[in-house]
Amino acid sequence: MEDGTLITLISLGVTLLFIIGVPIFLVIGFWVVGCSLVIDFTLANIGVTLFEGLNFFGLLALPLFIMTGDLINAAGIAKRMSDFAYSILGWVRGGLGMATIGACGMFAAISGSNAGTTATIGSIMQPEMAKSNYDERFAAATAAAGGTVGIIIPPSIIFIVYGFLLDLSISDLFVGGMLPGLLMVIAMQLACYIVCKKNGWGNLIKFELSAFFRLV
Numbered sequence: 001m002e003d004g005t006l007i008t009l010i011s012l013g014v015t016l017l018f019i020i021g022v023p024i025f026l027v028i029g030f031w032v033v034g035c036s037l038v039i040d041f042t043l044a045n046i047g048v049t050l051f052e053g054l055n056f057f058g059l060l061a062l063p064l065f066i067m068t069g070d071l072i073n074a075a076g077i078a079k080r081m082s083d084f085a086y087s088i089l090g091w092v093r094g095g096l097g098m099a100t101i102g103a104c105g106m107f108a109a110i111s112g113s114n115a116g117t118t119a120t121i122g123s124i125m126q127p128e129m130a131k132s133n134y135d136e137r138f139a140a141a142t143a144a145a146g147g148t149v150g151i152i153i154p155p156s157i158i159f160i161v162y163g164f165l166l167d168l169s170i171s172d173l174f175v176g177g178m179l180p181g182l183l184m185v186i187a188m189q190l191a192c193y194i195v196c197k198k199n200g201w202g203n204l205i206k207f208e209l210s211a212f213f214r215l216v
Contacts, residue, residue, distance in 0.1 A: 010034040072110055073120045081106045082124050089189075090205035094196025096132050097142045098189040100125040104146030105185040108153045112160075118147025132203045138195070145188055153181035 014031045018024065072078055085099035085106070092098065100121060108117045122143030129139035151158040154174030163170035196202050 006038045007035055010038070068110060070116075072107070078103070078107055078120050079124055082121065086205075087208070091207040092193065093200075093204065094193045094202050095204070096125070096129050096202055097134065097139070097192040097196055100129065100139075100142050101146040101185055101188045101192060104143070105149050105153060105181065108147075108150040108181070109155075111150065112155045112157045114147045114150030117150040118144055121146065129202075134196075134201045135199070138201065142192060146185075149181050149184050152177045152184060154178060 010031060014027045014034070017030065018027045082099065082103040085102040086096055089095035089098045089102065103125065104117050104121045107121055108114070111117055111120070122140070126136075126139045126143050129142065130136050150156070154177050156174070156177060159173040159177060160170055162168065163173050
């Protein structure tokens with residue numbers, strides 16, 4: 001049987017494994033091992049290749065950014081960011097939702113993770129939005145949408161991975177992500193305002209300059 005036919009059968013087999021719920025890492029591993037046997041690629045080289053691929057100092061930034069986000073959350077800084085954003089936007093209809101997105105943008109600029117941003121800011125702001133006369137599904141969707149800026153606003157973990165894999169300047173990728181990330185935040189805040197204005201969601205608070213300076 002030709003190598004191309006065997007590789008096709010192996011690919012179909014691992015696709016079936018993926019469909020029935022086998023973890024993706026095992027699926028990829030089975031495919032790599034199977035194809036290596038077909039093309040007579042020494043299996044020992046797989047371990048060497050994996051080690052050389054992971055032995056890169058830049059990848060150390062990934063766990064460190066995530067750890068930084070956890071430390072910020074544990075120290076209460078994430079809650080302070082949320083309160084600061086709300087003190088600016090709370091007087092506008094849908095201000096708490098807009099503050100949620102703004103807080104996601106600020107937290108993303110520290111953690112570099114979309115999942116970490118959504119989990120941290122969402123756990124703080126979603127219950128507050130539900131208490132403030134927002135639809136619970138809209139509140140959850142707002143926190144989830146705001147978290148997507150975590151992969152755009154630098155320092156982005158995804159940018160680090162892209163730069164490493166494609167041999168691109170990570171600093172240039174960071175610079176290139178600033179404006180799109182800011183525009184994403186503004187666009188989502190505008191959409192939040194329109195939806196909340198239409199449905200009358202959210203409680204308004206009076207803008208207090210003292211509260212603003214207290215949280216700066």
